[in-house]
Amino acid sequence: MDPMAQGPRRRTARQSPLQATPPPTPAFERAAALVRVMGSAADLEQWERMLTVLAVHSDGAGFERAQLMLWEPRTELLSARLPARGTDGSMPLGAALDRARIPQSTTMLADVGSLARAPSWSTAELAGPAAAAWHRGECAIAPAEVKGAWPGHPEVGAAPVRRGGRPFGIIVGEWPSIGEPGERLAALRAWASIAEASLAAFDHRREADHRGGHARALSELGRAIVSPLNLAELIHHAARLAVQGTAARGSALWLPSAKGTLRLEVTHGATGERERMGRALEPLAASVLASSKLRVIERAQDEMLLSPQAAAGIDSLVVLPLVAYGREVGVLAVYDRGLPAGERPVADPMSVQFLGSLGDVVALGLDQAARFEQLRKLEQRERELANQLRRQEGLAALGEAAGRIAQEACAPLASIRAFAHRLRGGLSEGDPHLEYLEIVLAEADRLERMLAEQRDRAAIEPTRMRLESLNGVVQEVLQKAGEGLVRRRIRLVKRLSPDVPALVIDVDRIRFVVGNILHNALEAVAIGGRIRVETRLTNQHAIVEVAHDGQHHPGDAMDDVFVPFANGRPHGSGVGLDVAQRVVHEHGGEIRVRSEGEWSTIIAFTVPVLHNQDRRRAGPERRQVGHDRRARFPTR
CATH class of the missing domain: 3.30.565.10 (Histidine kinase-like ATPase, C-terminal domain)
Incomplete structure (x- = not known):
């Protein structure tokens, strides 16, 4: 049996309690190496392939055939994943794991037919070792069922797969013959420990990658805010970074209109779907804007503000108000759909935390854009007032000159009117010059009114x-x-x-x-x-x-x-x-x-x-x- 199933050596009586910890055993070192290799998987599917190969390899659990089943939170069923079968043992475990990194590899992961009779199982339908592995989290071995889910072989074993201390799936395998129970249980327990430790290492690395991506997204958005981008380019950046930072399917961003209603400003995602999803999410966005509270929806089917057609296209979503200095400036929604088993949804706490930070930065950018627009209008108004002031100063100078002219023109105008009246008195009614004198008097009256207006203007x-x-x-x-x-x-x-x-x-x-x-x-x-x-x-x-x-x-x-x-x-x-x-x-x-x-x-x-x-x-x-x-x- 593989030495990785053996436990650590006990301390002898000669060892002092203060003595340094003894060096790790070869089995421990090999298990740690397997954890590092499998924890470095590029994605969860690659980790699944390597885990299944470890189950059917002679240096692992030693199954002849094995079936990995993972929990699907959306359907609440155990979904049958990759089936695999063992080989003659000529390929070393390291080489087999390297081959497992390649998708569609024919080694060990060939299409041997699913061990389970159904592609997915309810946990209530499990029996035998599979039920013990899922419900009690224990490795178990039992004779194969004659007419059960995994018939046809003398012995069947199952081991739990845990993630973050919670059940994540099970591995069910079969051996061609009856073996020594202690050795097979030890191999299954070692396999389960490596699976849990490598998945934890994978999650920690992915979390570090996600946080690095979040930091890069926030940094890029911060640079966009202080750059000479306009408002439209800024919100397009925000919608794109929200999707990239959470590995979501799409996003939508709304801004309030002058009438107080929401206006769909930008969407990001699959062409032909994003606009439709943006319009379908608008009632939910309006509710979030009115309440100014974040909404995290893990099951879109349970949301009353979503139509059945819209809910069918979404697994989970996050809708958050964009608030700057206590004032709502917009709403951002991010949604995902059809995630593989085990992938983090957009409603994951880490993703929600990132979206909250992103929303704060976007809100500050929108508020800054609004203030710059106000500043631009104020500067334009200042220029208009400056032009108006120069015009008023010119008019004031003109008014002063006109006032002086009005005062000086009063005496000549009075003389003109007096002589015109005197001439009109000396003319007969039929005199042809009488009409001209009437025109002179009318124009003199009009000129007198103009001068009176000018005097009124000059009067303080x-x-x-x-x-x-x-x-x-x-x-x-x-x-x-x-x-x-x-x-x-x-x-x-x-x-x-x-x-x-x-x-x-x-x-x-x-x-x-x-x-x-x-x-x-x-x-x-x-x-x-x-x-x-x-x-x-x-x-x-x-x-x-x-x-x-x-x-x-x-x-x-x-x-x-x-x-x-x-x-x-x-x-x-x-x-x-x-x-x-x-x-x-x-x-x-x-x-x-x-x-x-x-x-x-x-x-x-x-x-x-x-x-x-x-x-x-x-x-x-x-x-x-x-x-x-x-x-x-x-x-x-």
Whole structure:
């Protein structure tokens, strides 16, 4: 019998308890060598082949034929694996193990027919040595059954295969003759010890390889985050590394949309299957995003959020939320299917730990990408504000010059009007020059209004804020403009919303804003045209909108209506609208111009409603938040 079945020598009486441990026996050294060789298998299937060869070799368990059966957690059955038969013993064990590394090797692992009558067995159906090996974890020998699962030979033996201290499978073999029970049991126990030790060595090496792969995947993802990759490339890296790091079948990654729903962003896996699996996993991903909790599903068939078709294509899966600084930024799902017996599923604790670390890095990358996008928008806004500031500075200089010109032009304009009136008084009604004088007087009036607007713009007056109805201010301006509307037969469409609350505003300046917008509309619209004046409440802002259907040429710059003396304006100078824009900005609002449908020009300005009174104040006048006055008076 092979000496590896012999136990270690006992210490003699002459040996001191403090004496060094005796050197290992040759049997121990050979068993350790077998553990190293088999533990270095490239994969679990190669380890199975070497283990089966050891069972049928004369230096191993010595079976004539043997059948390895491993536990399938998915089916909860013992699955028949590789059958093998022994040889005449001429091939050394080392050479036989080397041949076993090669798939489809014909030595010993030839197709000799399964010893078991069925490809898989329930543990309840086991009997004899097989039942003892599985249920009690013991090596056992018994005469072969006449009509049982392994008939036809005088003696049958079985040994357990354990992994991590738990049953993993059994080996069942047969001998051509009855042998000495003690030697055969010793050989089976030695085989079982080598199987358990080599599988532990294989697992430790594979675990070290996996952890090294996890470290490399996290390192690659970290480099991708700090590289100039865009968001799409980053999440593609994440989906690929999640599959590679866990040896999974596929993955899917979702990002939340602006509406709060999930959007399938990227999938990784088999072509033609990954998109379908991504859509099938979306309800589960939405549930994980809502709960912000990791889901580890070892049996997809038991998950209620998966359709039967989707569950049939998955063995196990992990779905985890991507959370950065307490904010959910996405969901990652990784799934596997059809793993060989003994392979680690994606729901394995080590894989789950890796996916958790990967998810944290991905979440930080997504958060960083979002912040960079915000920074880019802020930088763009800063450039726009800088351009606007330069434009406003130019307009301010223009306004100062225009103010001086307005002051100096008042006297010549008054003289022109006076002489024109005097000339008109000396002409008869039928005089042909009377028409020209009327034109002179009308243009002088128009020039006087323009200069008055410029004086108003140059004037700096303190604001006088008070609570006032915005609808009342608009109605007052419309009443003053009523005569001009009737004279030009302009149809007025008025829609003043009762939802607009009273606001703290400078009534005179807001009246000036509405009046100037309406005045520009009157100048632009033709006789018999239409003007629409509307107020409404939207998103905590009160909106005043004035639209008209006057002539508008495509390609005209709409924003030029706020530029004083802009070229190409058919009506008015735009000085009043420039002042209106400044007043609206002082009130914390915005003024915009657009064209829409039948309305050629729509000018709208907003006044904020939320904290309106406090927003209107500036500097030392702004209300300071203090303690609650009620705290000064204790309640009973």
